[in-house]
Amino acid sequence: MTVAEDGSPPGEGVLERGGGQMKVRQAIDGAMGSGGGAARLCLLALAAGWWGAGCMMTARQGPAVAPVPVEPVQVATNPPPAVVVPVVTIAPPPVAHPIPGEDWKSPVTGMEFMWVGALKMWVGKYEVTNGEYRKMKSDHYSGVYQGQSLNGDRQPVVQVNFYRARELAEWMTQKDFASGSLSSTPQYRLPSEDEWLVFARCGEERAFPWGKEMPPKYGNYSDASVKASFAQWTPIPGYNDGCAVSCVVEQSGKNEWGLYGVGGNVWEPVARDDSGKFFATWHGASWRYDNSKFLRCDYCSARDATSLESDFGFRLVMVCEGEVGR
Numbered sequence: 001m002t003v004a005e006d007g008s009p010p011g012e013g014v015l016e017r018g019g020g021q022m023k024v025r026q027a028i029d030g031a032m033g034s035g036g037g038a039a040r041l042c043l044l045a046l047a048a049g050w051w052g053a054g055c056m057m058t059a060r061q062g063p064a065v066a067p068v069p070v071e072p073v074q075v076a077t078n079p080p081p082a083v084v085v086p087v088v089t090i091a092p093p094p095v096a097h098p099i100p101g102e103d104w105k106s107p108v109t110g111m112e113f114m115w116v117g118a119l120k121m122w123v124g125k126y127e128v129t130n131g132e133y134r135k136m137k138s139d140h141y142s143g144v145y146q147g148q149s150l151n152g153d154r155q156p157v158v159q160v161n162f163y164r165a166r167e168l169a170e171w172m173t174q175k176d177f178a179s180g181s182l183s184s185t186p187q188y189r190l191p192s193e194d195e196w197l198v199f200a201r202c203g204e205e206r207a208f209p210w211g212k213e214m215p216p217k218y219g220n221y222s223d224a225s226v227k228a229s230f231a232q233w234t235p236i237p238g239y240n241d242g243c244a245v246s247c248v249v250e251q252s253g254k255n256e257w258g259l260y261g262v263g264g265n266v267w268e269p270v271a272r273d274d275s276g277k278f279f280a281t282w283h284g285a286s287w288r289y290d291n292s293k294f295l296r297c298d299y300c301s302a303r304d305a306t307s308l309e310s311d312f313g314f315r316l317v318m319v320c321e322g323e324v325g326r
């Protein structure tokens with residue numbers, strides 16, 4: 001075996017590039033021969049990207065080999081357009097919670113509540129409607145009264161007793177919490193009798209929800225409009241609210257605290273205390289009543305907790321994390 005001057009074995013070559021010298025050691029297989037080895041070296045140099053215009057190779061072993069033509073390298077001047085990957089931002093669920101002093105809407109049922117500062121709690125703006133109750137019990141039917149529907153989505157739910165009202169309050173508390181949209185948990189329940197009397201009288205000593213005297217200033221009672229539907233009924237003299245049976249809650253009369261239908265429309269059950277769990281009585285009268293005795297705030301219906309009637313509904317209140325009622 002012949003050894004080159006630098007000690008390289010036969011078949012190894014030296015590349016000269018410009019004024020410098022670079023050595024590439026390349027094992028040459030027999031099939032290519034020494035001349036083929038030189039060509040392979042050049043191709044490898046090209047592949048490595050460092051073949052320049054002044055590159056010249058001289059084989060130390062074997063016959064001289066003609067330079068291999070170099071294909072010009074196509075350099076892309078217009079790179080392909082960048083692939084735009086859309087950035088998808090997953091927003092966290094909205095976080096909300098009842099704020100004392102501000103009104104509140106249940107995220108699950110849409111039920112609205114008014115902040116009542118005198119009680120440091122929220123009170124249902126309206127009596128619970130058929131539509132809201134059917135969020136829990138989809139097949140509930142409030143029925144008709146002498147051909148007139150009581151079952152509209154915005155009419156107050158009836159044919160529900162104290163226990164069904166309590167069930168809705170517990171269901172709403174669980175569902176609003178499970179919705180994951182709240183940073184604190186509202187506690188819905190029935191009002192105590194003391195709480196109901198405070199918001200029914202707007203914090204005053206009133207005989208009736210609207211004040212001290214008959215006839216009513218607002219509220220759905222047995223009024224002049226019933227004569228067209230129920231000729232045998234006795235209306236309240238000098239009063240016409242326009243509704244023979246239960247009316248949509250937005251038309252049931254707004255008191256000074258922004259609460260609708262506290263007097264009239266449907267009877268509302270109250271609890272013995274602020275746990276909301278134990279039945280006390282029913283207050284407020286309904287669209288069927290004209291006698292002032294029943295319209296008084298302090299009048300209690302003789303019906304029990306299990307009564308199911310066409311004019312018995314309910315209203316809920318809500319407290320939340322330290323904001324407790326009286």
Ligand SMILES: [Ca+2]
Pocket residue numbers: 220221222223225241242243244245287
């Ligand atoms: Ca009426």
